[in-house]
Amino acid sequence: MARSKCPSCEYHEFEAVPVTTKSGQKFCLIQCVACGTVVGTLDDVKITNVIKNAERKMSKFLENLNRKVINVCNRK
Numbered sequence: 001m002a003r004s005k006c007p008s009c010e011y012h013e014f015e016a017v018p019v020t021t022k023s024g025q026k027f028c029l030i031q032c033v034a035c036g037t038v039v040g041t042l043d044d045v046k047i048t049n050v051i052k053n054a055e056r057k058m059s060k061f062l063e064n065l066n067r068k069v070i071n072v073c074n075r076k
C-alpha cells in the first residue's frame with residue numbers, strides 16, 4: 001500500500017480535527033500534522049458508520065470466538 005503524504009510538505013502523518021460549524025454541523029478535518037494542510041474531510045455520519053461497522057465486525061468475531069471456546073470445552 002502506498003504511503004499517504006501531504007501535498008504541501010510531503011509529510012506522512014495526519015490527524016483528525018473535529019469541527020462544528022455555526023449551523024451545528026459536525027465533521028472532521030483530516031490535516032497534515034506538520035503543516036496543517038487539510039487533505040480531506042469526514043462528516044459525522046460517516047464517522048458513526050465506521051464505528052458501527054467496526055462494532056459489528058467485533059461482535060461477530062467475539063461470537064465466533066465464543067463458539068470455538070465452547071466447542072473446545074465440550075470436547076473434553
Ligand SMILES: [Zn+2]
Pocket residue numbers: 006007008009010011032033034035036037
Ligand atoms: Zn504538510
